[in-house]
Amino acid sequence: MTSGFLSALGGRIAERWLAALALPGLLFLSAVTTAVVLGQEHWSDVDRLRAWLDTLAHSPASRSAGTVVLVAAGVLAGAAVTGAAxxxxxxxxxxxxxxxxHGPVLRYLADRRSRRWRAADASFRTALVTAGRARIEGTDHADRLADIAERRCADRDRIASAPPRHPxxxxxxxxxxxxxxxxxxxxxxxxxxxxxxxxxxxxxxxxxxxxxxxxxxxxxxxxxxxxxxxxxxxxxxxxxxxxxxxxxxxxxxxxxxxxxxxxxxxxxxxxxxxxxxxxxxxxxxxxxxxxxxxxxxxxxxxxxxx
Known part of the structure; x- marks a missing residue:
């Protein structure tokens, strides 16, 4: 039972490692390799990439099992390190x-959000008062003004659901x-x-x-x-x-x-x-x-x- 539990636990850990670190890391390393081979000048030259892969596959080192194992281990290690980074x-x-x-940049961003929120809140309150006055007076466009007030409230809440304090x-x-x-x-x-x-x-x-x-x-x-x-x-x-x-x-x-x-x-x-x-x-x-x-x-x- 213990052996089965440890095997299942190891399988889950390996699965999470592959999903969180190895696979995204391998994808990124593939993109890095493509960038190095093609560069900006030949960014869409698939033939150039294919030729590089063919050269790599026909090199003498590719016929050595030890070299292939070492390269595969290095790629997996690089993917894991990239994922950890x-x-x-x-x-x-x-x-x-x-x-x-904290700091001038974050304070500026927080103050900017606060100013936007206060402006949106003032707009919402003005629209709310206008809609309430129109409903009391029984005007025909009371429902339209209520919809405007709801939109102003949604605009304010998109900035923050409470007065902003964070950047x-x-x-x-x-x-x-x-x-x-x-x-x-x-x-x-x-x-x-x-x-x-x-x-x-x-x-x-x-x-x-x-x-x-x-x-x-x-x-x-x-x-x-x-x-x-x-x-x-x-x-x-x-x-x-x-x-x-x-x-x-x-x-x-x-x-x-x-x-x-x-x-x-x-x-x-x-x-x-x-x-x-x-x-x-x-x-x-x-x-x-x-x-x-x-x-x-x-x-x-x-x-x-x-």
Whole structure:
């Protein structure tokens, strides 16, 4: 039984290694080889690439089994190293998405997003007031003005669902649940999160972990895209793959961050009273805001004593 379990575990590890590192790395090394052989001048010369492959195949070294094994091992090692580099760069991309507004560049980006959000919020509020006035007066175009107000609200939410504080959309989206819970219930999500996680069902944890992994995978895809964009300096078609990879990674990252934030806020809404019960805090007939303040004081005190 143990041998079977270890074999299955090894198979899963190998499968994940191939999917996450080796295969993308092999694809990138193939693109690098193509770029070196063709270059910008002969970017579409398939015959030139075929001739290079034929020369390589007919070389004396290709007839040696030892040489072939060593080359194959070197290619796999290179693919793994390339994949590990992309994984590290993906971690950097993820950190950048969630970065605070430190430094002149990040502060400029955060201030720019804040100005755009305030302008969109003012436009939405103006449209909302206009639509409300038209509905009270019973004018014929009240419904049209209400639709305009809804579009203005959607425009504002595309920038951020709450007043922006981060340079990028992803950071604000991930921080939004904590801001909303604090404003609505005076609950410190950072202090309550370990308790909420322990009380969550296995299915809920799996959904949260899956969303988190999708965010990491999206950042890694952006990292691969950056690599292809750099490779475009030697072979411009690689830039097309880089643009597609970066755009797809950003889109997937936004979707994953949105899902993770929604699940986080839903978990807090559903289980905050369970946390209070587990900690012995009276919650029957208590207003959510009062309960949140009690839990925040209790949890922060526990953290300080630790």
């Amino acid at each position: 992309a994984q590290s760069l993906g971690t950097g991309v993820e950190l950048l998405w969630c970065a605070q507004a 990028f959309w992803t950071g604000d989206r991930l921080a939004a649940p904590a801001q909303r819970l604090w404003r609505a219930h005076r609950l410190d999500l950072a202090a309550a999160w370990p308790h909420l996680w322990l009380l969550a069902a296995d299915g809920t944890r799996a959904e949260l972990q899956a969303a988190r992994l999708r965010l990491t995978a999206a950042a890694r895809l952006c990292a691969w895209g950056v690599g292809y964009l750099v490779l475009a300096l030697w072979w411009w078609p690689a830039g097309l793959a880089g643009v597609v990879a970066v755009a797809s990674g950003v889109r997937r990252g936004r979707a994953a961050a949105d899902a993770f934030a929604e699940l986080t806020e839903a978990l807090a809404d559903l289980h905050v009273r369970d946390v209070a019960t587990a900690l012995g805090v009276e919650c029957a007939g208590v207003d959510d805001r009062v309960l949140g303040e009690r839990l925040t004081r209790l949890l922060r005190k526990e953290r300080r004593e630790a």
